[in-house]
Amino acid sequence: MKVIPVPCLSDNYAYILVDEKAGQVAVIDPVEPAKVIPAVESTKMKLKAVFTTHHHADHAGGNSGLLKAFPGLPVYGGDEQRIPGLTKKLGDGDKFMFGSLSVHAMQTFGHTTSSICYYIQDETGDKIVFTGDTLFVGGCGRLFEGSPQDMYNSLIKKLATLPKDTKVYAGHEYTKANLRFALTVEPNNEELKEKARRCADMKCTMPSTIAEELATNPFMRVNQPDIQKAVDATDPVEVMAIVRRMKDNF
Template structure:
C-alpha cells in the first residue's frame, strides 16, 4: 500500500474524534470506545462483546477509564501501552493499584507497571479477539502498535500511539527516518485496506495546516482541512 493510501485510510476515521466527550466505533463483535484525555490524547477501550472482556490502550487518566468500564459493564484484563512517555503510560500504576493485578503489555522496560515485554509479531488475546504486536521504533526505541482482529470476521483495527496520526507521524525522538519509513510503509502500510486506524493524539488540523504550507494548491488537502476544522 502506498503511503498516500495509508494516510487516506487514517483520514476516514481520525478527523474530528476530539469533538466528542466519548464515542463508539463498532466492528461487529469488537467495540472500540474512544476516551479523549488530557488536552489532545486518546485512550481506547477494546471490547470483545461476546465475552465482555476488554483491554485499554494508554490509560493516562485512570479515573476516566474506570468510569467507562463501569458504564460498559466489562472486565478489564489487559493494559496495552504503545510507549513509555508519561502522557501514554503515566496512568498505569494508578490503574493497577485501583483495579488489582492486570497484564500490562509494552515494548519498553521504561513503561510503568509492565508485566509483559513484547516485540514484533508477539500475539495475545482479549476474549476472542486476537492482538498482534507491531514493533515500530522511531518516536521511541520501544514503540509498539497493536493490530486487533476478530477471528470470525475480516474487520480489523490498529492502535498506532505516536507512530501514525491523521496526516502526520510522530517526532523522531529515539529513531531515524529509515525506521519511520519502515513503520509507516512496510508495517502499517501493508495492513488490510479495511483496517481502522486509532491514533494517540488529535493533531489533525495542525498536521493539515503544515501540509498546506508545503502544497498550497492541493485541493484535496484543503478540503480535508476544512472538514477537520
C-alpha cells in the same frame, strides 16, 4: 469489536477496546485513570488487560494508578525497563488472543526505540490499529529516539502494508494542525483538501483509515513524486527527514 475514545490531558486519547463477544475490555494508554475507569465501568464488562504503546508519561503514566484499582491486570508493551507495571513484553510480530480478538504487535520505532502498535482483528473481519505516537491522522511522531530510516520502516514498510480499511486510532488529537501542515507540502491534493474540510468542525477525528492516510498524510506519501518535488529530494528516507524537520518548525 468496539472502540471508545477517552479524551485525556490536553490532547491525548486513551481507548477502551470492547470485545462484546467475550464480554471484556482492554484499555490502551490509560494515562488518566480517573477518566478511564468510569468509561470502563460504563461498558458493564470486565477490564482484563492494559495495552501500552510506549513509555512516555502521557501514555504510560496512568498504569500504576489503574493497577491500584485493578490489581493483577496484565500490562502489555515493548519496554520492560520504562513502562510501569509491564508484565507481558512484546516483540515485533508477536501475536496473542484477547478474548475473541486477534492481536498482532508491531514494533514501530522512530518516536521511541520501543514503540508498539496493536493491530487487532475480530471474527467479522473488522480491523483496527492503535498507533500511539507513531502514526497520527495526517502526521507522525517526533523523532525523539529513532531515525528517519526507523520512521520510514514503521510507516511505509509496516503500517502502510496493513489492509486499507483498517481503522486508525492515534494517541493524540493533532489532526487539524497536521492537515494544515500537510496542505503546505501538497496544496493540490484534492483528497487532502476534502479531509481538512471534513475534519474542520469535528471534536474527535478518530478513527481514520490506512487508505485515508495513504492518500493524505505526507509522511505516508514520501514515495510520491509530488511530495518529492515539494522538498527537492527523491530518496524517500531523505524525504521523510526533510518533511519531519519542516513539521518540527511549522
